[in-house]
Amino acid sequence: MSELIESGSTFVEPAPSALDEEVQEILLKIDKSAESAPKGPKVTQSAIKGFFDDTKCKIRWSRIYQNGEQIDDSDPEGVLNKGLYFEYHLLGATRDGKPPKPFPLTNRGGKYKWHEDLDNQIEEARMVMKKLQIKPVRIQGEITAGTDQAHYDLIALFEDPQHLSTLNLNQTSLCLFDIKWTETRKDDKWKGWAEPEYNQDAMIQAKHYIHVFFKATGVLIPFYFLVFGKTGWVRLIRVGVTDGALAAHHNLILRYQQKLQEFQPYPIRDWETCLSCGFLSSCEYSVDRPIVQEILI
Numbered sequence: 001m002s003e004l005i006e007s008g009s010t011f012v013e014p015a016p017s018a019l020d021e022e023v024q025e026i027l028l029k030i031d032k033s034a035e036s037a038p039k040g041p042k043v044t045q046s047a048i049k050g051f052f053d054d055t056k057c058k059i060r061w062s063r064i065y066q067n068g069e070q071i072d073d074s075d076p077e078g079v080l081n082k083g084l085y086f087e088y089h090l091l092g093a094t095r096d097g098k099p100p101k102p103f104p105l106t107n108r109g110g111k112y113k114w115h116e117d118l119d120n121q122i123e124e125a126r127m128v129m130k131k132l133q134i135k136p137v138r139i140q141g142e143i144t145a146g147t148d149q150a151h152y153d154l155i156a157l158f159e160d161p162q163h164l165s166t167l168n169l170n171q172t173s174l175c176l177f178d179i180k181w182t183e184t185r186k187d188d189k190w191k192g193w194a195e196p197e198y199n200q201d202a203m204i205q206a207k208h209y210i211h212v213f214f215k216a217t218g219v220l221i222p223f224y225f226l227v228f229g230k231t232g233w234v235r236l237i238r239v240g241v242t243d244g245a246l247a248a249h250h251n252l253i254l255r256y257q258q259k260l261q262e263f264q265p266y267p268i269r270d271w272e273t274c275l276s277c278g279f280l281s282s283c284e285y286s287v288d289r290p291i292v293q294e295i296l297i
């Protein structure tokens with residue numbers, strides 16, 4: 001296999017002819033699966049997570065996942081936009097094709113220190129990926145299988161010696177990768193990545209991607225989180241799934257689809273959430289002041 005990672009500013013997808021026949025075949029199955037998928041809303045990991053998360057507004061959820069409305073209410077200096085900037089400049093693309101919002105500049109028109117630090121970290125991340133010999137095959141795309149869908153950062157070739165020993169994996173070195181940038185500390189086990197197995201959102205994402213890939217291709221591959229911390233730490237986390245976990249995820253999707261049939265959107269009734277919601281100006285359910293919390297003793 002030739003070196004697929006460019007030494008330039010971004011990674012590039014290799015021409016199909018540069019890939020092994022087995023890999024070409026798998027990619028072809030992904031394309032065919034997408035072509036035969038029915039139209040309409042898809043079951044994505046973020047739709048599932050938002051649907052079952054009681055802290056999320058179901059009016060907002062419905063507008064995004066049922067009506068297909070697009071909203072970007074991230075703050076240009078917020079962690080979401082910084083993460084997008086990181087991905088955009090590391091991989092050369094973002095999931096929906098939109099570049100990050102421009103960062104503010106100093107009074108003299110230069111970059112803030114945090115902006116320069118982020119740029120340096122992107123360079124370092126590129127070196128880390130080269131060192132690990134992660135070879136992107138497809139960058140930022142979708143896998144669709146029936147009504148299920150996964151938006152991946154990378155499908156890549158990656159020779160992880162441990163991965164071949166995982167019981168139920170086919171002998172291919174194809175893997176799914178999700179790249180994360182975070183401001184959390186390396187040892188943060190509450191909001192960060194210190195104990196990813198207890199991060200339910202992350203585990204749903206990993207299971208969903210493996211499930212959709214398997215449904216589209218018949219091949220079971222591992223899922224990696226490659227996490228870059230603001231202070232320079234890096235974690236590479238491999239998620240393999242047991243047959244039981246895959247079956248449980250399949251049941252979760254069925255439960256989601258059943259509940260959806262009788263679902264009626266309802267608002268969250270939380271002032272702070274509405275204040276930062278991009279639908280605020282067009283939402284008849286928004287609250288404009290703190291709600292009374294009643295306690296009867």
Ligand code: SF4
Nearest residue numbers: 057060274277283286
């Ligand atoms: S403005 Fe409030 S109620 Fe309306 S969608 Fe947003 S979070 Fe929900």
